[in-house]
Amino acid sequence: MAVGRPREFDLDRVLGAALDVFWAKGYEGTTMADLTAATGLKPGSVYAAFGSKAGMFSHVLDRYEESVFRYARDAVRQPTVREVVRHWLEGVARATTGPDTPPGCLLVHGALAAGDGAAAIRAELARRRDGGEQLLVTRLERARAEGDLPTSVDPRAAAGFVFALSSGLAVEAAGGADRERLLRTVELTLHRLPWE
Numbered sequence: 713m714a715v716g717r718p719r720e721f722d723l724d725r726v727l728g729a730a731l732d733v734f735w736a737k738g739y740e741g742t743t744m745a746d747l748t749a750a751t752g753l754k755p756g757s758v759y760a761a762f763g764s765k766a767g768m769f770s771h772v773l774d775r776y777e778e779s780v781f782r783y784a785r786d787a788v789r790q791p792t793v794r795e796v797v798r799h800w801l802e803g804v805a806r807a808t809t810g811p812d813t814p815p816g817c818l819l820v821h822g823a824l825a826a827g828d829g830a831a832a833i834r835a836e837l838a839r840r841r842d843g844g845e846q847l848l849v850t851r852l853e854r855a856r857a858e859g860d861l862p863t864s865v866d867p868r869a870a871a872g873f874v875f876a877l878s879s880g881l882a883v884e885a886a887g888g889a890d891r892e893r894l895l896r897t898v899e900l901t902l903h904r905l906p907w908e
Contacts (some may be wrong), residue, residue, distance in 0.1 A: 729752075732774050739765075783802075791808065793855045796848075800878070801874070801901065803901075809891040809894060816882050816883070816886030820886075848874060861907065870906075870907065873906065874882050881894050884897075
């Protein structure tokens, strides 16, 4: 069996650089020239390592979920629904206004920027957003079973409410809203949650 040449680049650094480009420009707005300039790789190396721009984007989304979106995994470990929602929304506010990252959310921005020619990318982004929402639904189902969420509240509808707020915060951040403004919106939301 033939052994391929080992990679001659730092995968973590390359994915970090590609993440910044895709996050700032969206999937369709990012060109191969953008990726090669940011990563220092030649197009042939990108294709050899990832198969395509879409393949690289998939790896970038994995990295985004493991790093930036970790606030969601932290949020669902909180002891009460109120703290789950607080941690989730504050996490969105911080993640979308990071000092060293583009404003907004890669999953939201990528979906908005993916046009008709990127149906597979839109589907991939939708699948990943659905996975994040399901994480929250599962936690809210547990809360309802434990009596921390009223039995009259559908956990999927409550998760949809939190996700709609999250998307709105991300769009506001992409439009130039700063972290303090987003955190004030979170505080107002938490003044009284719809099911309280």
